[in-house]
Amino acid sequence: MTHFKGTITGANGGLMHLSVVGPENFHFDKNYTQSFNEPIKLSEGSYIVSMQAASPGKFVFDVVDGYKSIDPEVPDSFNKSIHVYELQV
Amino acid sequence: MIKYLNVIPGILISVSAVAMSQNLDKTQPMTTLAREIVRDQSNSDAETFGGYLSAVGQFVGKGGNTVTFQPRIFDLDKIFCHNNIEVDTDYARTAWERNLQINAGVTPNSKNLFSNPTNVQMGFTFALINNKEIPLEDYKSVVDSYQIYTGMQSYLTEQIYAIGNDTIKTIIRKIINHQDYSSLPKFLQDSVQKKFGHSISKMMEIPENLMDSLSHILPRRPQLIADINAIHGLGNRGEAGLDLKVSFSSYIFIQKKADVDPQVNLSASYSLADDITQSDVNISRSTLDVTAGINTIFFSRFDLKPGISYTNILSGLYAHERMISYSPTVSFLIKITEKLVAVIHWSYNTDNAASTANFKLKTSLE
Numbered sequence: 001m002t003h004f005k006g007t008i009t010g011a012n013g014g015l016m017h018l019s020v021v022g023p024e025n026f027h028f029d030k031n032y033t034q035s036f037n038e039p040i041k042l043s044e045g046s047y048i049v050s051m052q053a054a055s056p057g058k059f060v061f062d063v064v065d066g067y068k069s070i071d072p073e074v075p076d077s078f079n080k081s082i083h084v085y086e087l088q089v
Numbered sequence: 090m091i092k093y094l095n096v097i098p099g100i101l102i103s104v105s106a107v108a109m110s111q112n113l114d115k116t117q118p119m120t121t122l123a124r125e126i127v128r129d130q131s132n133s134d135a136e137t138f139g140g141y142l143s144a145v146g147q148f149v150g151k152g153g154n155t156v157t158f159q160p161r162i163f164d165l166d167k168i169f170c171h172n173n174i175e176v177d178t179d180y181a182r183t184a185w186e187r188n189l190q191i192n193a194g195v196t197p198n199s200k201n202l203f204s205n206p207t208n209v210q211m212g213f214t215f216a217l218i219n220n221k222e223i224p225l226e227d228y229k230s231v232v233d234s235y236q237i238y239t240g241m242q243s244y245l246t247e248q249i250y251a252i253g254n255d256t257i258k259t260i261i262r263k264i265i266n267h268q269d270y271s272s273l274p275k276f277l278q279d280s281v282q283k284k285f286g287h288s289i290s291k292m293m294e295i296p297e298n299l300m301d302s303l304s305h306i307l308p309r310r311p312q313l314i315a316d317i318n319a320i321h322g323l324g325n326r327g328e329a330g331l332d333l334k335v336s337f338s339s340y341i342f343i344q345k346k347a348d349v350d351p352q353v354n355l356s357a358s359y360s361l362a363d364d365i366t367q368s369d370v371n372i373s374r375s376t377l378d379v380t381a382g383i384n385t386i387f388f389s390r391f392d393l394k395p396g397i398s399y400t401n402i403l404s405g406l407y408a409h410e411r412m413i414s415y416s417p418t419v420s421f422l423i424k425i426t427e428k429l430v431a432v433i434h435w436s437y438n439t440d441n442a443a444s445t446a447n448f449k450l451k452t453s454l455e
Contacts, residue, residue, distance in 0.1 A: 017239045021250040029243050048250040048258075050265075052242050054235070071259070072266065080297060082242055084249060084262040 002042050002066035002089065004049075007035040008057045008079075015054045022047035022089075042066065047087040053079055063087065158193050159214075162186040188216040192318055208329070212318030217335075220310030238295040241285055248277060268293070311339035320362075330362025352394070354380040360405070374405025380418065392422035398436065414440035 006016050018038065020028040023045040030038065049070075053059035061083065062075040068088040076083060160168075163186035194210035245265070252258045257274070264272050270290040281289045316334040336356040359375040382396025398416040406412055418436040425431055432449040 015235075017242055019239075019243045019246040021246045027243070027247065029239070031239065048246050048262075050242055050246040050249075052239070054238070071262075078266075081268050082245075082265060082293070084246070084265050086259065086262060 001039045002087075003064040004038045004040060004051075005036065005062040005064060006032065006051065006053070006059065008053060008055055008059045016059070017052040017054070019050045019052075020047055020087075022087075042087075042089045044089055047089060049085040049087050050082055051085070052082045055080070159190055161188075161190045165191075188219050190214040192316070206323055208320055208322045210318060210320045212316060212332070214314060214316045216312060216314050218311060218313035220307075220312060234295050237285060238292060241281060241289075241292045244284060245277075245281070245289075248280060309340035309342070311337065313337050330360055332358060332360050334358040351381070351383050352396075354378075354382070356380075372405050375403040377401045377403060382418065382420070390424045392420070394418075394420040394422070396420075411440045414438060 004018055004020075006018070008016065016032040016036065018028070018030050018032065018036075020026070020040065020042075022042060024043070026042070026047070028040055032038075049063070051061045053061075057079060058077060059079050060075050060077050063070055063085075066089065070088070071086045072083075074085070076085075163183060166183070166186055190213065192210065192212040192214060196207045196210070197205070249258060249261055252261070261273060261277065264270070270288075270293055273289060278289060281287075281292065285292060314336045316332065316336070318332045318334075320330050320332070322329045334356055335358075336354065338352070338354040341351040341353060356378045357376070358378070359373070361373045378398060378400050380396050380398040382394045384392055384394045386392055396418045398418050400414050400416065402410065402412050416436045416438050418434070420435075421433045423431045433446065434449070435444065435446040437444040
């Protein structure tokens, strides 16, 4: 199980959206507010992960367990934008 | 003298309780966006009726000795009946709940805060025109726009995944992460343009544009408020009366937000009260107040609002009292945290050469 985690600090609400696309037509999409810890069962292969933080405030994104590599490295921090990651499971 | 008509110096602490639903459903982005829109309002706007720190309770400390509770029906509904209700839950139906506020208060005697109160107060405040609320059509627009934005993110993720060449995939990823959207390959630009009708750069600006337009314009719109408050003296102490008040407030420049921002408040009030200085005498008194202030925001955290207040006592003039008076006023508001605002309000009455001040803390228990 791969855990996707995110937290926005300094925003009252903090709006986020996670999108994961991978082999065998795997597509995961979900909205979150303030913080989240989403366990997703991923089969072996390459994935594209995009993380969006639409709110002002510092956003920290992390991926824990169940993967071989991720580029760029996590934990990653950004605000009010979308970051895209290449994930190897 | 009818004391309760005057500004009461003292300490005000108000508390708002807006429980946050942890449920994540399709309305969540709207709720969150709405909350952030109102959060971005200035400290001064937080003071308005239905501002983002809507008052559930207020306490006026020593000196004023008045304890008041001012929940909106919506806040009570949330606390006692439907704790999962959000501002966008059945938005149209709950409009009256958001626009109606109860004012209940008690004035303890000066020696003991908790017993033998001098008088009790009860009343209502109703927003006749509440343009500071997000109109339903704008609300729908917020949701639709955010859904389009997340739809584009999802689509982009799919498109990047579908690229066979790992080097190109990495380059595109890096371009997006550096927010240099105009450098993205043409096939990707065209694909997004065709599907969503806008360029990637334009689409990426959606959340910020949404926040900006609504958070800048909404607080500046006019608001018309009606108050009816009754006061009843207990025992042989205190005073009794009825206060009717209509207030209008608005920024002068509604469409743009500037660091220096003129704001106008007008109010007309009518009071019917027993004058305790002359037993069994009913005094009816009507006044017109006009306050104009210029709000200045410093470092997004401090508001300074100097102004001038004009008062015209149309009827019920007391002896030695002037019909027309002017009072300089200054309000200083500090956003201590996102959920805690402190307000210091000072005014000087040129009629009796008296200055009054109060300190207020407003917080949200979200």
